[in-house]
Amino acid sequence: xxxxxxxxxxxxxxxxxxxxxxxxxxxxxxxxxxxxxxxxxxxxxxxxxxxxxxxxxxxxxxxxxxxxxxxxxxxxxxxxxxxxxxxxxxxxxxxxxxxxxxxxxxxxxxxxxxxxxxxxxxxxxxxxxxxxxxxxxxxxxxxxxxxxxxxxxxxxxxxxxxxxxxxxxxxxxxxxxxxxxxxxxxxxxxxxxxxxxxxxxxxxxxxxxxxxxxxxxxxxxxxxxxxxxxxxxxxxxxxxxxxxxxxxxxxxxxxxxxxxxxxxxxxxxxxxxxxxxxxxxxxxxxxxxxxxxxxxxxxxxxxxxxxxxxxxxxxxxxxxxxxxxxxxxxxxxxxxxxxxxxxxxxxxxxxxxxxxxxxxxxxxxxxxxxxxxxxxxxxxxxxxxxxxxxxxxxxxxxxxxxxxxxxxxxxxxxxxxxxxxxxxxxxxxxxxxxxxxx
Amino acid sequence: xxxxxxxxxxxxxxxxxxxxxxxxxxxxxxxxxxxxxxxxxxxxxxxxxxxxxxxxxxxxxxxxxxxxxxxxxxxxxxxxxxxxxxxxxxxxxxxxxxxxxxxxxxxxxxxxxxxxxxxxxxxxxxxxxxxxxxxxxxxxxxxxxxxxxxxxxxxxxxxxxxxxxxxxxxxxxxxxxxxxxxxxxxxxxxxxxxxxxxxxxxxxxxxxxxxxxxxxxxxxxxxxxxxxxxxxxxxxxxxxxxxxxxxxxxxxxxxxxxxxxxxxxxxxxxxxxxxxxxxxxxxxxxxxxxxxxxxxxxxxxxxxxxxxxxxxxxxxxxxxxxxxxxxxxxxxxxxxxxxxxxxxxxxxxxxxxxxxxxxxxxxxxxxxxxxxxxxxxxxxxxxxxxxxxxxxxxxxxxxxxxxxxxxxxxxxxxxxxxxxxxxxxxxxxxxxxxxx
Numbered sequence: 001x002x003x004x005x006x007x008x009x010x011x012x013x014x015x016x017x018x019x020x021x022x023x024x025x026x027x028x029x030x031x032x033x034x035x036x037x038x039x040x041x042x043x044x045x046x047x048x049x050x051x052x053x054x055x056x057x058x059x060x061x062x063x064x065x066x067x068x069x070x071x072x073x074x075x076x077x078x079x080x081x082x083x084x085x086x087x088x089x090x091x092x093x094x095x096x097x098x099x100x101x102x103x104x105x106x107x108x109x110x111x112x113x114x115x116x117x118x119x120x121x122x123x124x125x126x127x128x129x130x131x132x133x134x135x136x137x138x139x140x141x142x143x144x145x146x147x148x149x150x151x152x153x154x155x156x157x158x159x160x161x162x163x164x165x166x167x168x169x170x171x172x173x174x175x176x177x178x179x180x181x182x183x184x185x186x187x188x189x190x191x192x193x194x195x196x197x198x199x200x201x202x203x204x205x206x207x208x209x210x211x212x213x214x215x216x217x218x219x220x221x222x223x224x225x226x227x228x229x230x231x232x233x234x235x236x237x238x239x240x241x242x243x244x245x246x247x248x249x250x251x252x253x254x255x256x257x258x259x260x261x262x263x264x265x266x267x268x269x270x271x272x273x274x275x276x277x278x279x280x281x282x283x284x285x286x287x288x289x290x291x292x293x294x295x296x297x298x299x300x301x302x303x304x305x306x307x308x309x310x311x312x313x314x315x316x317x318x319x320x321x322x323x324x325x326x327x328x329x330x331x332x333x334x335x336x337x338x339x340x341x342x343x344x345x346x347x348x349x350x351x352x353x354x355x356x357x358x359x360x361x362x363x364x365x366x367x368x369x370x371x372x373x374x375x376x377x378x379x380x381x382x383x384x385x386x387x388x389x390x391x392x393x394x395x396x397x398x399x400x401x402x403x404x405x406x407x408x409x410x411x412x413x414x415x416x417x418x419x420x421x422x423x424x425x426x427x428x429x430x431x432x433x434x435x436x437x438x
Numbered sequence: 439x440x441x442x443x444x445x446x447x448x449x450x451x452x453x454x455x456x457x458x459x460x461x462x463x464x465x466x467x468x469x470x471x472x473x474x475x476x477x478x479x480x481x482x483x484x485x486x487x488x489x490x491x492x493x494x495x496x497x498x499x500x501x502x503x504x505x506x507x508x509x510x511x512x513x514x515x516x517x518x519x520x521x522x523x524x525x526x527x528x529x530x531x532x533x534x535x536x537x538x539x540x541x542x543x544x545x546x547x548x549x550x551x552x553x554x555x556x557x558x559x560x561x562x563x564x565x566x567x568x569x570x571x572x573x574x575x576x577x578x579x580x581x582x583x584x585x586x587x588x589x590x591x592x593x594x595x596x597x598x599x600x601x602x603x604x605x606x607x608x609x610x611x612x613x614x615x616x617x618x619x620x621x622x623x624x625x626x627x628x629x630x631x632x633x634x635x636x637x638x639x640x641x642x643x644x645x646x647x648x649x650x651x652x653x654x655x656x657x658x659x660x661x662x663x664x665x666x667x668x669x670x671x672x673x674x675x676x677x678x679x680x681x682x683x684x685x686x687x688x689x690x691x692x693x694x695x696x697x698x699x700x701x702x703x704x705x706x707x708x709x710x711x712x713x714x715x716x717x718x719x720x721x722x723x724x725x726x727x728x729x730x731x732x733x734x735x736x737x738x739x740x741x742x743x744x745x746x747x748x749x750x751x752x753x754x755x756x757x758x759x760x761x762x763x764x765x766x767x768x769x770x771x772x773x774x775x776x777x778x779x780x781x782x783x784x785x786x787x788x789x790x791x792x793x794x795x796x797x798x799x800x801x802x803x804x805x806x807x808x809x810x811x812x813x814x815x816x817x818x819x820x821x822x823x824x825x826x827x828x829x830x831x832x833x834x835x836x837x838x839x840x841x842x843x844x845x846x847x848x849x850x851x852x853x854x855x856x857x858x859x860x861x862x863x864x865x866x867x868x869x870x871x872x873x874x
Contacts, residue, residue: 032758036483036694038629045626083719084479086758307740308716331638331669332703335718360621361635368638368669 011067012101014058014094021093030087031055037081037091042338042361046354047071051081051091058094072098073108074354076344077211078299083335099213107212110348114208115217124221125204127172135159135200137175138182145183148413149430155186160232161197167234167262168196169225171205171242171379180415184402185240187411188271192279196238202228205245206379210252211345222252226260239266241400243298243378244343247305266301268377271401272313275320282408284323286427293322294330294371296362296385297337298378308334318375321404330365338362342384359388366396372421374398397421443735443742446715448472449862450855451734451745453722453773454753454761456481458829458847460705462751464537465530465855467712471862474715474745476722476736481759482705486690487572487664487697488555489545489848491531492519493564493841497795500564503552503845504528516834519842521809522849530852531845535567541704542670544570554579556661556689558596560604564841569697571666571675575687578659584611586657587689588650590619592628595692596663615653620645633665634696637674647681657684664688668700717743721760725750725773727822749858752805752813753829753851761831762804769803771831776813776821779806779833797839804833810857811850823861828854 018028037051044050049071057066075095082090104112114126123131138157145155158164168189174181189196202225209217226249229237237260239246246266253260274280295318297303302311311334319327332338341358349355362385366374376382376398386398399419406412407420410428417425448471452462455477466473492503492510500506504524511520519527528548535545545567546553552564553576562579578585589598598614606612620642622628636642650660666688667674679686690697710716717738724735727750734745754761754773763772769780780803781787787800805827806814813821828850830837837843 034484034694035629036479038627039631039694039699042632044629044632045624048626050627084483086479086481088478303739305739307738308710308718329707331635334707336703336706361632364636364639364642367641368635 007103007105009068009102009106011063012098014063014066014097015061017097018058018094021097028055028059028089031059031089032087034086036084036086037089040084040338041081042341042358043071043074043076046074046357051075054091054094055089066094067098067101069098070351073349073351074346074358076299076339076341076346076358078339078343079304080299080336080339083303096213099211100215101213104212108345108349108351110350111208111212111345114206114348115212115214118204118207118209118221119217122201122224123204124202124224125172125176126206126208127176129172129176129204131200134175134198134203137179138198141175141179141182142186144180144415145186145413148183151411151430152187152190155183155190157186158197160200163233164195164197165235166194166196166238167229167232167236168198168238169205169240169242169245170198170203171240171245173379178418180418181400181402183413184400184406184416187406187409188280188402191409191411192274197232197234199228199232205240205242207245207248207252208345208348210244210248211348218248218252219256222249222256223258225249226253226258230259230261234262236263236265238270239264241267241377241379241402243300243381247300250305266306266310268301268310268317268401269313271317271405275317280405280409282320282405284321284326284408286408286424287322287326289423290326291322291372291423292326292328292370293318293373293375294328294366294369295375296330296340296378296381297334298376298381299337299339299343301378302337303335311335314375314377317401321401321408328369328371330369330371338365340381340384341388342380347380347383355384356388356391359384360392363388363392363394366394371396375401375404377401443744445744445746446474447746448474448715449748450474450751450858451476451732451747451749452751452753453477453725453734454755454759454829455479455702455718456753456755456759456829456847457485457701457844458753458755458831458851460701460709461530461534461848461851462753462828462855463705463709463714465533465852466858467709467714468533468537469855469859471855471859472713474717474747475709476717476720476734476745478721478759479719481755482702483698484693484695485698485701486557486695487569487700488563488565488690489531489535489548489567489844490564490841491527491548491552491566491845493552494839501551503566504550514834518807518832518835518846518850522853526853527845527849530848531566533852534848538701538704541708542672543700543704544672546570546573556601556605558601558663558689558691560601562605566845569671569688569700571671571688572664572690573687574659574685575661575689578661578685578687579605579609582609582611583659583685584657585609585613585659585661586650586654587612587614587661589614589616589663590628590633591616592619592622592626593630593633593663593691594627596630596689598661601661601689613655613657617649617653620649630663630665630691630696631668631694631699634668634671637665637678638667638669640677643674643678644681647678650682654682654684659685659687661687661689663691664696665691668696668703671700715745717745722773727774727824732824747824748862749824749826751851751854751858752825752827752831753847754831756804756830769800771805774821774825776805777816778803795839797836801836801839802834804835805831806833810860811854812857826854826858
């Protein structure tokens with residue numbers, strides 16, 4: 001690395017770094033330059049860069065150009081390129097390295113500020129929600145839910161309950177910006193009688209330090225969360241509908257060798273399990289109009305960590321909820337799915353033109369599917385797919401799973417329907433006088 | 439967090455995700471075998487989409503591949519296709535193309551003669567079956583129809599002008615033009631995969647049809663690079679053809695083209711739905727062949743996996759896919775260190791004339807098998823009764839020059855699955871007779 005002033009980007013020797021990072025016997029020299037990576041990458045062409053060009057330039061020693069290209073903030077680290085590469089060349093390793101090589105003041109400020117907020121607070125919240133604020137918001141929102149009717153009188157989200165089975169995490173977006181989205185999750189956990197708790201510390205799901213290329217900060221956030229789960233003695237850290245939060249925790253624990261005395265699981269798999277066990281008796285009776293639904297496979301959950309079992313669960317739950325005949329897959333899908341363009345911190349990177357250009361391929365996929373709704377078990381996917389829909393004039397809506405589960409069970413409140421269209425404003429409203437056993 | 443391997447138990451484990459591996463998985467499921475398939479992102483994405491049986495024999499272009507199979511038996515009795523009965527080859531081809539068509543990728547029914555299909559280089563190539571989206575190109579070339587070939591600004595590796603320059607002298611009605619692809623006019627590099635996905639959107643198709651109609655000038659046929667959708671291309675083909683009011687055909691592009699990606703994605707979705715345990719984009723790290731069963735060890739992104747199988751079918755391809763490895767002192771098979779039939783030394787791998795049309799001795803290197811597709815030791819004994827092999831990993835063929843890659847893959851996959859099923863038969867013992 002050459003010496004540099006704080007504001008300039010140092011020059012990395014990418015080939016030397018690649019040789020250092022790759023397992024023995026592997027080499028970026030093995031690249032055949034076939035272009036499958038770029039062919040399947042929605043970021044190809046942005047800033048005149050693509051995965052193949054990145055690798056070729058690294059092998060040719062064009063280190064200054066690679067060290068400074070802003071494309072690294074458009075690559076969403078989704079690893080689709082390496083998954084289609086016959087030589088398993090992982091471009092995202094070099095992109096992460098390049099990100100971390102940018103001085104913090106040159107990195108996208110949205111990512112940097114979010115990461116700093118996470119490091120400052122015991123909540124690990126990127127939106128700066130402090131532990132006591134989280135506890136207050138949960139209590140106030142729960143009171144709102146209880147006011148929806150007597151059947152919700154038991155909704156008392158536990159916090160810091162020692163020995164609960166599930167340690168449930170929460171993306172900061174809900175407590176900070178849309179607390180009415182908390183209710184459906186609590187209703188589901190209450191419906192199945194889950195043994196769960198929030199924690200006042202380490203509860204947040206998101207991890208922007210991962211996206212900043214700052215391994216120490218990524219580790220610090222994961223350590224705080226692992227300590228919170230260990231301290232409560234919970235058996236399972238249950239990741240709610242958020243993709244990268246699962247990957248950052250799951251991968252972080254392995255990568256940094258942390259002592260996690262619990263399992264990691266994701267909420268979708270538990271939805272599937274509860275439906276199979278008859279504990280969530282959802283059906284598609286509410287969808288008599290035959291609204292068509294598709295599902296977004298979050299890269300971080302499906303391709304980068306759990307794999308096909310997560311994709312299977314997503315589809316099982318979706319079909320049960322909307323009716324198999326009303327479900328349509330985007331193409332490609334599952335592990336081969338395209339990133340929506342909102343991953344890797346892109347939504348916080350401030351390059352909205354590039355982000356929407358990336359999202360064009362997702363938009364085309366959705367348009368080709370003919371879906372009226374996109375189910376997104378991930379907050380970044382949700383925001384990005386909504387945004388590109390507005391930008392490109394899409395005629396679809398984007399919705400969380402928990403919304404449809406509660407809709408199907410007849411327990412979705414009026415205020416919990418912000419992502420549903422007018423055609424679903426009425427069906428299945430909870431009867432305020434109903435004291436059903438739920 | 440636990441690190442215990444997840445375990446699967448199946449009758450047949452197929453290693454390889456190219457044409458042979460996918461065909462084997464398909465045939466095994468059709469036979470009712472519980473099957474697992476493991477393979478890295480294979481060479482399938484590099485295929486043109488043409489399914490060649492036998493296109494060239496001894497430097498001559500083959501018109502009737504079925505009679506050429508008889509000739510092959512006489513001239514190259516060690517060739518994998520020479521060791522399978524022609525009726526079995528025909529049956530396997532028909533089953534395979536019918537299965538593809540049922541997946542939404544229509545293929546022409548294999549006939550008695552090879553088709554002559556236009557290539558992106560402006561040549562015609564003998565092949566037995568091709569995607570229905572490409573079929574009209576064969577007819578247009580034969581009948582020399584008034585045809586407009588279109589390429590696109592920014593699309594590398596496909597030149598309509600090159601096609602016309604090479605085919606035009608024999609095909610006077612052939613013209614070319616270059617258009618901007620709708621929605622991709624920013625001057626960047628275009629990829630067939632992205633264009634194909636875009637054409638799955640009706641609005642993009644309509645815009646493209648409008649641009650082509652404006653330059654048709656009486657052409658009755660239109661040739662496009664292979665970009666007519668990836669999922670259900672026949673639907674895209676029909677819709678665009680209707681919008682154009684002209685007969686439409688695709689010409690394969692340079693790899694990576696969409697014809698191979700179509701096959702890869704279709705298999706990856708359809709076969710698990712038929713019961714396949716698919717571990718895609720991963721390589722087997724260890725294979726143990728035991729008395730009671732075979733054990734495959736591997737890792738996916740989530741952690742370690744073990745597959746226990748009654749039989750294993752190796753369809754790992756050649757050098758590109760890692761089925762064979764070339765070292766300074768020889769060629770080896772990396773998974774089991776199987777004996778590789780090969781020239782005596784590296785000096786003998788190639789002829790002096792690098793472009794020799796008859797190829798090089800190294801092209802025939804590979805795994806030698808008995809007639810039940812079981813790899814053999816140098817002394818002629820079966821390596822292991824649970825082990826079978828298929829595809830271009832096999833010795834004694836030169837699929838590139840003989841235009842027989844799909845033929846070797848499909849026919850040997852069928853025969854190897856048949857042999858494995860026989861092995862797995864009642865009692866799961868080694869019921870296969872020893873080779874004579």
